[in-house]
Structures are given as structure tokens and as C-alpha cells.
Amino acid sequence: MASKVLDDFLKQNLEDLKSRGLYNVIDPLESPNGPIIKIAGKELINLSSNNYLGLATDERLKEAAHQAIEKFGVGAGAVRTINGTLEIHIELEKKLAEFKHTEAAIAYQSGFNCNMAAISAVMDKNDAILSDELNHASIIDGCRLSGAKIIRFKHSDMDDLRAKAKEATESGQYNKVMVITDGVFSMDGDIAKLPEIVEIAEEFGLITYVDDAHGSGVLGKGAGTVKHFGLSDKIDFQIGTLSKAIGVVGGYVAGKKELIDWLKVRSRPFLFSTSLTPGDVAASIKAIEILINSTELNNRLWENGNYLKKKLKSLGFDIGNSETPITPVIIGDEVKTQEFSKKLYEAGVYAKSIVFPTVPRGTGRIRNMPTAAHSKEMLDQALTIYEKIGKEMGILS
Numbered sequence: 001m002a003s004k005v006l007d008d009f010l011k012q013n014l015e016d017l018k019s020r021g022l023y024n025v026i027d028p029l030e031s032p033n034g035p036i037i038k039i040a041g042k043e044l045i046n047l048s049s050n051n052y053l054g055l056a057t058d059e060r061l062k063e064a065a066h067q068a069i070e071k072f073g074v075g076a077g078a079v080r081t082i083n084g085t086l087e088i089h090i091e092l093e094k095k096l097a098e099f100k101h102t103e104a105a106i107a108y109q110s111g112f113n114c115n116m117a118a119i120s121a122v123m124d125k126n127d128a129i130l131s132d133e134l135n136h137a138s139i140i141d142g143c144r145l146s147g148a149k150i151i152r153f154k155h156s157d158m159d160d161l162r163a164k165a166k167e168a169t170e171s172g173q174y175n176k177v178m179v180i181t182d183g184v185f186s187m188d189g190d191i192a193k194l195p196e197i198v199e200i201a202e203e204f205g206l207i208t209y210v211d212d213a214h215g216s217g218v219l220g221k222g223a224g225t226v227k228h229f230g231l232s233d234k235i236d237f238q239i240g241t242l243s244k245a246i247g248v249v250g251g252y253v254a255g256k257k258e259l260i261d262w263l264k265v266r267s268r269p270f271l272f273s274t275s276l277t278p279g280d281v282a283a284s285i286k287a288i289e290i291l292i293n294s295t296e297l298n299n300r301l302w303e304n305g306n307y308l309k310k311k312l313k314s315l316g317f318d319i320g321n322s323e324t325p326i327t328p329v330i331i332g333d334e335v336k337t338q339e340f341s342k343k344l345y346e347a348g349v350y351a352k353s354i355v356f357p358t359v360p361r362g363t364g365r366i367r368n369m370p371t372a373a374h375s376k377e378m379l380d381q382a383l384t385i386y387e388k389i390g391k392e393m394g395i396l397s
């Protein structure tokens, strides 16, 4: 018999979420997640995917995946340390190290579990972590899992970070102190102040950890935020995902050989969860080769991002202070933001609203993610719809 305690808990909490408009309704796609998607028979211009370079549907990646499936099958069959390491897993890790300009790299099944794995393999209850208050959920969970003392610093506030680094290191309470930041913050598109963070880390002897999920493939001509600032030899942990610009799925840490050796013996998802599938691995290798050898897709992404931003701004929208192609359109009021997104959908644009608690109250926004795969015509069409709804709702004069 089902548990009444569980039934009551679920009923109460689901109803509560629904009544507050916080229950996620999921719209399944009837098409690939490209620049145009199909939902419930309706074609929409897609401004909500992390497929920054359009590689999720690239023929070269599909072909590489097909070949790997023919050769190795669809599953790796075991965890990495039993016999789930295929030769292509090793090839992927070599390519990732080349891509990130580090000695070595280790692949995980997702960016999320990579953060859970990497932080807790190195930090423990005798340590402290200085974490930007806007860091991604997987970083927060990885920090919690480690048992280390979590000290949040104000978003990209270097005075606050310095003061907290000083206090933590001078207290003598902790064996190790780490500073963790996203490379690019996905809600606003701003870039972490890595040169200052490295300076503070050097002054106080901090371990440095950058999750570049949204910077890889985007900044540094594709190589990421750390390369963008020329700091490849100054960051201990370079985290990335294979699910955004790379277009597939998976996560990785790139760094010094000893660090990667340690993660291979101590990080739990590497030891206890089956490795990436052959198709994922081969497609990811192909994507990284494309990124190493050409900046064509990266250039197109920036062209599209700059175009969309310039046009939205000249229409009169508040697009915040993004430094990357991520383009928020800040509406403010939560209800209005959700209404705007709904109207966009009805008119043929898929662009999700992001409201409290994901972003601070009163800063509701539509987050637009232009990609290299969008044509100018698609962007122009979306802009026409934006202008019409902006006027209708009194957001534009």
C-alpha cells in the first residue's frame, strides 16, 4: 500500500507550487533542438537552447556517433574503472586537455555530476570554499556534498572576496581554501573577473576552480573564459560541459596531471557510475576537433549575438549588461515577464521567462540564447515579434 505520509506531502507541495505559478510545465519537442523547433505541431524560432554553435544537429557529429555505435555499440557496459573505459574515452580526454591547454583531463557523464564529483574529491569538512553567490546549482550541491564550510561572496565583488579570503586564511581554521566561480553567468551573460580572482588566489594561497559551462565554445575564440584571459596555467580546475557549445552530453575537468590522477581514484561518479556512451564520446571528440581547427562557428555565434543585442537595444528594451551572446530582455515584474513569454510563444518565438527565485525579485527577464545556427531572417522575424508585443504591453513606447 502506498504511504499516506508521502501522498499527503506530494499533494500539498505540488498544489502549493502550482498555486504560486512555480510548477514547471514541460513542452516536449517534436524536432531536433535547432534554431527552429516544433512543439505540439507548432514551429517556433528557438531562443532558449544552450546549443550555442548548432553542433547538436551537425552532420559531422552525427556521422561520428553512427560510426562509434557501429564499432562499440550503444553502451559502455561498465564504470570506467572496471572495464567501461573504451579507447575513445582516452582519446576524448586527450582532446579535452589539448582544447583547454592543460596537461590532462577527465570526462564525466554530465556537467552537473562533474561538479559533484570534483569538489567533493578534494575538499572536506576541514576546508572552506569561497563561492560566488550566483554560482550554478551543481556547484552549490558539490560544495554541500564536500562538507566544507561554504562562504558566499557577493556576485563578482572582488572587495568582498578579498576580505573573506583574508578572514578564512588568517583564521587558521581550515586546511585548504578554494575559490569557485562560474566563468560566464548564464542568467545575465556577464564574465567572471578571473584576473582579479587569480590575483587574490595567489595572495592568499587559494585553490582556483572555474566552471566554464557557458564560456567554452564562446569566449577565447572557443577555448573558453580562462583562455580568453590568458590564465590557462593559473587555474587549478577548469570545468566544462559537453552539453552546451559542444552539443552532446557530459562534463569534464581539465588541469594538472596529478589532479586528474587523483580524480580518477577518488571521484565517485567516475568510480561508481557507468561511463559516457560511445556515440556521445565520438560526437564530442568531433566537436572539439572542429573547435580547435576553426573559429567559423564561434564567429557566427558572436555576429548573431551582437546583431540581436544591438537591435533589441535600439528598439528600446533593457538588455542588461551581458558581455556574451546570452541576451536577457529585462521586463521586471514577474507576472508581466511570464505574460510576455507566453505572447512570444503564441506569435512563434520560444524564449523562456526567468523569474524569482532563479533571479532576484523584480528582475524577471526573457533570456535569449542566439546561436551560430540562426539565420539573420530568423532573428529579424523574432525581432519584429518582440517589437509588436513590447508595444502592445506598454514596455516600448
Ligand code: PMP
Pocket: 110, 111, 112, 113, 115, 136, 138, 182, 186, 211, 212, 213, 214, 241, 242, 243, 249, 250, 251
Ligand atoms: N554548470 C553550469 C554553470 C551550468 O550552467 C550547467 C547547466 N545548466 C551545468 C554546470 C550542468 O551541466 P550539464 O547540463 O552538462 O549537466
